[in-house]
Amino acid sequence: MSHKFGNWYSYSGVVHIHTNASDGTKPIEEIIAIGRESGLDFMMFADHMTLVHRDNGHEGFYGKTLVVIGYEHNDAADKNHYLIFGAPRVYPAQMTAREYVTAAAADRALGIVAHPDENRSRMGRYPPYPWTEWHVRDFQGLELWNQMSEWMEKLTPLNHMSMALSPRKSMVGPTERVLKIWDELNIKGRYVGLASVDAHAFPIKLGPFTVRIFPYKVHFKTLRTHILLTEPLADVFETAREQLYGAFRDGRVFFSNMRWGKADNFEFYATNSNNEVTVSGGTIEHHPNTRLLARLPSRAKIKVIANGEEVLDTVADELDYEVKQKGIYRLEAWKKKRGWIFSNHIRIGQ
Numbered sequence: 001m002s003h004k005f006g007n008w009y010s011y012s013g014v015v016h017i018h019t020n021a022s023d024g025t026k027p028i029e030e031i032i033a034i035g036r037e038s039g040l041d042f043m044m045f046a047d048h049m050t051l052v053h054r055d056n057g058h059e060g061f062y063g064k065t066l067v068v069i070g071y072e073h074n075d076a077a078d079k080n081h082y083l084i085f086g087a088p089r090v091y092p093a094q095m096t097a098r099e100y101v102t103a104a105a106a107d108r109a110l111g112i113v114a115h116p117d118e119n120r121s122r123m124g125r126y127p128p129y130p131w132t133e134w135h136v137r138d139f140q141g142l143e144l145w146n147q148m149s150e151w152m153e154k155l156t157p158l159n160h161m162s163m164a165l166s167p168r169k170s171m172v173g174p175t176e177r178v179l180k181i182w183d184e185l186n187i188k189g190r191y192v193g194l195a196s197v198d199a200h201a202f203p204i205k206l207g208p209f210t211v212r213i214f215p216y217k218v219h220f221k222t223l224r225t226h227i228l229l230t231e232p233l234a235d236v237f238e239t240a241r242e243q244l245y246g247a248f249r250d251g252r253v254f255f256s257n258m259r260w261g262k263a264d265n266f267e268f269y270a271t272n273s274n275n276e277v278t279v280s281g282g283t284i285e286h287h288p289n290t291r292l293l294a295r296l297p298s299r300a301k302i303k304v305i306a307n308g309e310e311v312l313d314t315v316a317d318e319l320d321y322e323v324k325q326k327g328i329y330r331l332e333a334w335k336k337k338r339g340w341i342f343s344n345h346i347r348i349g350q
């Protein structure tokens, strides 16, 4: 659902959906129908190493839901998974991570590092697929919070029944390690942070049981990524797709776990005495009366993070914070020790 505040329009959707064209479990038409029922403004599909749905003309508007199709590249060792949207074709499978990141950037595609922090060790049957190529910098964003990765990492023989029964409740948030990497990257450049569902809806074996933990429908009500636009989303597909990719490139993004409440109405922006206003991804000058302002859908623990350090921790449904120093600022909102809403960085005076 879209929301307007100031001169901004926000839209919410899901990123990183697999279909039965790779290892997902439903045809794309059925998944799109579930996405429409779930009220998604956009859906970003990324099957492994194939653009078959895009080639078959499945991108477009379905009712009010914008559907775009990229793909997920991996290296020869099945590591360094990378989501690529807007590439002319699937790049050669023998490319190294450096090569496909560079090729996508040269083609002006949108490249997002997938589940960078995967490190589960308990599940022999489901090995981790971490990102190892941190020296490569030509990507545009990072999945800070991947629903399948987090769920599988938290699984132990003792908790698997409760995690299977309440899969959305067990989600905590991005790891501190990945947030630190992200903050450090953003001090030097601009890298969008987002949440992804990595939806497959595959059955998982838990001891004697086989359970479908996250059907697509549940995925679509959990980790949402929200974009901020200066104009309403266009009706013309090609224009809307550029608006969507543009929001990711610029970092005009926040993400949320819908389990703790819809975050569509979340507002976070900065103003200064020069009447400049900006949202996540933007920059304003640092003047004496520069403020970060936020409005949350309901009360939560609000943290303000400046250059990777926590500078405020309070419980409220609004924020009015005077910025004393230049830096990159972002907001986190938590409910009962569970991550709820995470903004991208606003740059103040830099």
Ligand SMILES: [Zn+2]
Pocket: 072, 081, 114, 115, 129
């Ligand atoms: Zn992957």
Ligand SMILES: [Zn+2]
Pocket: 016, 018, 072, 198
């Ligand atoms: Zn995936």
